[in-house]
Each structure stands twice: as C-alpha cells, then as structure tokens.
Amino acid sequence: MQQRPYNILFHTHTVSGIVICVALYVIFFTGSFSFFRDEITNWQRDEQPAVIDAIPEDVDGLIATIGKSHVLKHRDIEISRYYNEKRINVNMGAVQDTLVPEEQRGGIFFSLNPEDATEHTYEESYGLGEFLYRLHFLDQIPYPYGRFLAGLVAFFFLFAIITGILVHWDKMVKNFYVFRPWAKLKTVWTDAHTALGVIGFPFQFMYAVTGAFFLLKAIFVFPSVIGLYNGDESKLYDELEYNHPVFPPEGEPLEGKASINPLIQRTKQEWPGFQVQEAHIFNYGDANMHVAISGHLEPSRKLNSSGHVIYRMSDRSVVSSLNPETNDRYLDGVKNLLFRLHFGDFGGTALRVIYFVLGLISCFVILSGILIWVSARDKKNVPDRKRRFYRAVGHWYLAICLSMYPVTALSFILVKAFPDSGRSFLYLIYFIPWGILSALFILKKDNAFTNRQCLLWGGILGLMVPVVNAIFSGNWIGTNLARNFHDAVLVDVLWIVLGLFSLWLVFFKLKKRITPPVA
Amino acid sequence: MPANKKYLTKSPWQRFAKISAAILGSWLVTVLLHLALAGWFDRQTVLITSTYSTFILWAALMILAFLGKNGWKVWLIYFLVSVVLFGIFILGITLYPEN
Numbered sequence: 001m002q003q004r005p006y007n008i009l010f011h012t013h014t015v016s017g018i019v020i021c022v023a024l025y026v027i028f029f030t031g032s033f034s035f036f037r038d039e040i041t042n043w044q045r046d047e048q049p050a051v052i053d054a055i056p057e058d059v060d061g062l063i064a065t066i067g068k069s070h071v072l073k074h075r076d077i078e079i080s081r082y083y084n085e086k087r088i089n090v091n092m093g094a095v096q097d098t099l100v101p102e103e104q105r106g107g108i109f110f111s112l113n114p115e116d117a118t119e120h121t122y123e124e125s126y127g128l129g130e131f132l133y134r135l136h137f138l139d140q141i142p143y144p145y146g147r148f149l150a151g152l153v154a155f156f157f158l159f160a161i162i163t164g165i166l167v168h169w170d171k172m173v174k175n176f177y178v179f180r181p182w183a184k185l186k187t188v189w190t191d192a193h194t195a196l197g198v199i200g201f202p203f204q205f206m207y208a209v210t211g212a213f214f215l216l217k218a219i220f221v222f223p224s225v226i227g228l229y230n231g232d233e234s235k236l237y238d239e240l241e242y243n244h245p246v247f248p249p250e251g252e253p254l255e256g257k258a259s260i261n262p263l264i265q266r267t268k269q270e271w272p273g274f275q276v277q278e279a280h281i282f283n284y285g286d287a288n289m290h291v292a293i294s295g296h297l298e299p300s301r302k303l304n305s306s307g308h309v310i311y312r313m314s315d316r317s318v319v320s321s322l323n324p325e326t327n328d329r330y331l332d333g334v335k336n337l338l339f340r341l342h343f344g345d346f347g348g349t350a351l352r353v354i355y356f357v358l359g360l361i362s363c364f365v366i367l368s369g370i371l372i373w374v375s376a377r378d379k380k381n382v383p384d385r386k387r388r389f390y391r392a393v394g395h396w397y398l399a400i401c402l403s404m405y406p407v408t409a410l411s412f413i414l415v416k417a418f419p420d421s422g423r424s425f426l427y428l429i430y431f432i433p434w435g436i437l438s439a440l441f442i443l444k445k446d447n448a449f450t451n452r453q454c455l456l457w458g459g460i461l462g463l464m465v466p467v468v469n470a471i472f473s474g475n476w477i478g479t480n481l482a483r484n485f486h487d488a489v490l491v492d493v494l495w496i497v498l499g500l501f502s503l504w505l506v507f508f509k510l511k512k513r514i515t516p517p518v519a
Numbered sequence: 520m521p522a523n524k525k526y527l528t529k530s531p532w533q534r535f536a537k538i539s540a541a542i543l544g545s546w547l548v549t550v551l552l553h554l555a556l557a558g559w560f561d562r563q564t565v566l567i568t569s570t571y572s573t574f575i576l577w578a579a580l581m582i583l584a585f586l587g588k589n590g591w592k593v594w595l596i597y598f599l600v601s602v603v604l605f606g607i608f609i610l611g612i613t614l615y616p617e618n
Contacts, residue, residue: 007526
C-alpha cells in the first residue's frame, strides 16, 4: 500500500479506536458474560427450568392462573419465553370492555413462575444476569441515550476494525507467524493486537454489524418511513412482518370453550420438534378470538426455521400458517440470523463457551490497543506535557477497564450473600466499587500494578464465588450436578476456570514479563 | 509509531469537510441508495437487506471519504450521487407505487 492511504487509514483507526475503547471494553466484557445471562439468573435464584427454549405445555392452566388476578375477557394475552428461566413473560393488552373498572383496564407486563403461580414485576425480576446484559448495551444510562451511545460505539467499532484490517493487509500473512513474547513490551502488545485482531476479525465484524443494527437502526428506519410510507412507521413493520395481524373483537361471547392446549398439540403433531416460543391470544373469550402460535425447530435440525400458525377459535380453522420445515424465505432468514449470530444460541453451551472466549480475546485486543497507543507516544521527541497527558489517559482507561473484573466477581458474591436484592441493590454494589477501585488505580498511576491487582483480586474473588454459593444456598457443585442443576454448575465452574487462569497469569506469567527493564 | 503527519490533513476547514462528508455525506448516499433500490425492486427484500448492508456501506464510504484529497470535492461527489439516487428513487415510486 502507498504511504499516503496507509497513514490515513492508520490514523483513522487510531483515532476511532482510542475514542471508543473504554465503552467498547465495557460492551465486550459484559457481553461475554451475557452469553450466560440465563444461567447466571438461574444460578442466582437457585432454580433450574424444566422446559427450555419453549413455553410450558399447559397454556390453558397458565391462563386460568392469570385469570385469578386479572380480567381476561375480550383481551389480548401473550405468553412467551425470551429467556431460559423458570419464569415466562406475560403481556396483556388493554381491556376494551367499559364495564370493567378503569384501574383494571390498562395493558400490563409481568413474569410468571408457572410452578408456584407467583407473579413478578420487571423490577422484582431484575437480577445479576439482567444487570450485566443491560450494561452490555449501556442501558443503565437513561433511554434512549445509553443505547444510542452503544450503537455509535458499535458502528465506529465496525469502522475501526475495517481500517485496522486494511492497515495490516500487506503484512497479514508474513506477520501471522510473528509473535515475539520475549521482545520488549511494546512489540508484545503490537503482535498480540494484530494477531488476535486478525483471528478475531470475522467474529468482531459480525458483532459490529449486528450490534449497530440493534441499537442504531432508527437512523436508517426514519428515512425509509418518510420516503416509502409517508411517515407511518407501523406500515414499515407490517411490511417486514414484525406486527401481529389485527382481529377486531365482535363484543359477543365465544360459543364453546376457549381451549388453547389442543391447538398447540395439533401444531406440534403437524411439525414434530416445533418449539413454541409464543402463544398470542387475540380477544380472549370473544366470538372473534384467534390464537397465533409461533416458534421454530431445533437449530441443530434447521437453522432458519421460523414458523407460525393462526387459528380461529370459533371453528378451530387455520387462518394463516408458515411451515417451519419448508420456510426458506429470505426475510425470515435475515431476521432470525441477526439475532442467532449475535446471541450465539444456535449451537448449545459449547458454542457459547467459544463465543465467551472470543469475547474476552476481543477485550484483550482493546487493551493492547490502548497500550500501543500510550507507548507509541512515550518517546523522547514528544514534549513532556503531552507525554504526561498520554500516560494519564492510559492510566484512566486501564483503571476503568481492568477494575471491572474484580468488581464483577464481587457482584456474584454479593448477590448470593444478599438474596432478595433488586435493581437498586445491583447498581449500588456494582457502580460504587467500580468507581472507587478505578479512582484508586488512577491515583496510583501504575499500569503494571493495576493489571496485577485486578487479575489477583479477580482471581481470588472468582474462586470464592462457588464457595459463597455453597455456603448460602447449601449446594456444592457436586450436589448441583446430582440434582441436574447444570446452569448453577456452569456458573461455578466458569468462575473456577477464570479464577485459576488469572492466578496462573499473576504468579507464573506476569512476574517474568514485568521485571526486565523496558528498553 | 503514530501515523506520519506528513500525509494527514492539517487545515481545520479541510478536516471539517472530510469528517462531515465521511459521517453525514456517506450516510446520505447510503440512505438514498437503499431508497432508490426500494423504489424499483421488491421493497421487503431491499428493506430487510438494509438491516446489515447499510452499516457496512456507510463504513466503507466513510473510509473512501477520508482517503479523498479534497474534503469539499468529496462532499460535491457525494452530493451529486445523492441527487441522482434521489431522482432514481422518485422515478421508481412514481412508476411502481405499489412495489
């Protein structure tokens, strides 16, 4: 590549990277843990859901339960499973009937434990898994600013990895085999940054694109809505089939029983292996009651297999249907893959473990990028004032990024020690220690110290996670294995592996690396 | 090892022109290209493709804008391309309003 484009690409890579790096690190670090969002939730609650990837079989029973505390008649009711937790989601539309008292008419959302029939608000259901998942798109910053910021970070990340790979293009094959861990520190970081950046490129590219889509789609949606649909946003979502069809209520009661279970059984007989993720009931108990059953096949059988069927309750006839076994529509394929690829939920636990490791590797690429940036500017020909500034930026960035590790381990311990902890508790135990620890490391102004202490305390606290879990829930890994609570086992084992790995780094790797004087 | 400053834009106006063309100009071209396609071809297909193609194209055009020698020239090119694409889009939705 010629000198001019090379230097321009290099500079844009540097600037975009150094601007987004802290937010990007937060996103990748918490995002890696979010692959186990549901496992963390189940570990925290000491639960193991019996059914996963589908709503429970007995929907009529669930509706009867809901009916004890809510008005059902002529209302839209949606029962769905987003997360593999014991609790399922219930979403109820507004009541049309004016005879019902006004305070019972509004639409509501809650989660329902099908086993003990308890209802929980979103606030009550907020656990550590949810917290880390939300932090992954900066959702603790008020909506829509946090998500928009995270979207911009995702997009500039896309820009940074494309410019990064272009800068490295000519040397890619030659440098792929170059790793000089015994050389001076800056070359270690450079080699790690480029080698791991190249290996991780397809993974990171997919994340940058899908992440930008989830959070930043509004800036492309609004021109389409204005240009193609005269400003009517719901028409766009109709076109892309995100909306349910509309079945106006007749106001007359339904003749016969409003039974949904037989319809689900019929669907499953027709499409063996169909996982029902959502049952959407239109106008419950009304003469024009309809039921939409949607879901997909197991991803191991067919990756793109979205399907649905809508029944009219009065004569149990099929109003519309989309067969998951034959559905190869481009529309459904794209809609499905954007989420599947991002969530990594199509290849079982093993795939998510690989994704988790790749996510942490991306964190390492970000950190090494910061270190390259600092050491490239720490030279004699750079004015002292500027050098101090660059170094300070490095101290700040590393302090904020690295202290997340011990703070996250601590949060796992504290949610076990204080079980009935909701959202504000999590904000308290995560953001305050994170702030204090970052401030201390910033004042200490020693990157090697920050790195060592964070790995050390992250490791120690991490190893304590299974112990604390055992003390407060009474269940060791063996007990959980015996009673098939594999989500709890996964979280405990995850922390043992992370803890041992970081302590190994601290005691066997870090020392050698830091003692020789940096040339 | 920071980039050699010799090759970077120094004038603040040029930098402003380049950065604005890279972010806004590229966004404009991306939006209008997709609208133009949606005006002529199957809307559903174009729109669902745009979920991923917009961000990739936007980033690619951004890089091109930074590589340009004159930021105002980049703006001029992106603006002219946008006008042409807008024309194609309007023609498309006039000819095939129910696409």
